[in-house]
Amino acid sequence: MADDDEYAALLARNWDEVAGRYEEYFVPRFRPWVVATVEAIADTELPGGPILVPCCGTFPELPLLAGRFAGREIVGIDISPGMISRAEQRAVPWSAARAVVQNAAVLDPAWSAACAAVVSVFGLHQLPAPDEAIADWVRALTPGGRLAVAFWPYETDATDPWGLADLLLAGHAPVRERSWEKSLAAAVTAAGATIRRDELVAFEMTHTDAAALWEAMTTAAAGALRATALRHGPEFMERMRQEFLHHAPTGEWRHRRRARLIVADK
Ligand SMILES: C[S@@+](CC[C@H](N)C(=O)[O-])C[C@H]1O[C@@H](n2cnc3c(N)ncnc32)[C@H](O)[C@@H]1O
Numbered sequence: 502m503a504d505d506d507e508y509a510a511l512l513a514r515n516w517d518e519v520a521g522r523y524e525e526y527f528v529p530r531f532r533p534w535v536v537a538t539v540e541a542i543a544d545t546e547l548p549g550g551p552i553l554v555p556c557c558g559t560f561p562e563l564p565l566l567a568g569r570f571a572g573r574e575i576v577g578i579d580i581s582p583g584m585i586s587r588a589e590q591r592a593v594p595w596s597a598a599r600a601v602v603q604n605a606a607v608l609d610p611a612w613s614a615a616c617a618a619v620v621s622v623f624g625l626h627q628l629p630a631p632d633e634a635i636a637d638w639v640r641a642l643t644p645g646g647r648l649a650v651a652f653w654p655y656e657t658d659a660t661d662p663w664g665l666a667d668l669l670l671a672g673h674a675p676v677r678e679r680s681w682e683k684s685l686a687a688a689v690t691a692a693g694a695t696i697r698r699d700e701l702v703a704f705e706m707t708h709t710d711a712a713a714l715w716e717a718m719t720t721a722a723a724g725a726l727r728a729t730a731l732r733h734g735p736e737f738m739e740r741m742r743q744e745f746l747h748h749a750p751t752g753e754w755r756h757r758r759r760a761r762l763i764v765a766d767k
Pocket residue numbers: 509512513516528531535555556557558559560561578579580581584603604605606621622623624627628
């Protein structure tokens with residue numbers, strides 16, 4: 502438990518440090534997936550209750566959700582106070598929306614069987630036990646409620662920037678166990694929901710060039726690259742950067758990325 506708390510505190514600090522740059526660089530580029538995930542709860546009659554948004558970051562889901570579900574209570578939760586202070590700013594126009602610092606890996610029991618929907622974008626894969634977390638999110642749903650969760654699956658394609666970075670980092674960064682990806686659907690079902698969709702959703706992303714993207718990957722998100730930078734220091738990261746640029750296309754970099762979207766009904 503102490504280890505879990507320590508890990509959560511470190512992660513929160515890391516996300517605090519990148520929150521401003523994340524909003525600037527990644528929020529616009531991730532928008533198509535945020536739209537797709539919000540759309541996934543919009544084609545059903547939701548029961549009463551709040552919409553919970555675990556791992557909301559700066560809360561880009563909110564304007565879309567508030568536009569679709571006027572007057573509904575919408576609550577973003579995130580472990581990073583830096584992210585939540587930006588989320589609170591975003592929530593100002595909507596009196597029924599709020600953002601709170603909480604750990605989404607194990608939800609507060611107050612959410613149990615209380616929520617009309619749980620919507621989460623690009624947080625699940627960062628949690629220590631994503632299959633247990635998604636089951637917890639299902640348990641937060643009231644009967645008739647809907648879950649929509651998007652996350653980045655493990656990517657081994659070297660034409661994908663993150664796939665390329667992972668290949669270059671192999672042997673230098675701690676390997677994250679990914680067998681949980683295979684257990685997610687069973688975890689959702691065992692927690693009492695019926696899977697409606699489980700598919701890869703691809704959109705295009707554009708970067709000025711590979712150098713700008715490397716800079717964003719290492720300073721605008723608290724993922725594996727930033728963890729490696731903190732661990733191995735600037736010289737090592739400069740070598741990685743050179744390798745990355747060597748393998749990347751020159752000039753503007755346009756690529757498609759696939760996220761996995763799981764939609765389920767309680
Ligand atoms: C890639 S950002 C996604 C933010 C937002 N949903 C979006 O689509 O832009 C991932 C977020 O997950 C949060 N996060 C990571 N682990 C968490 C945890 N255990 N509990 C709550 N939030 C967590 C991070 O602080 C970060 O804000």
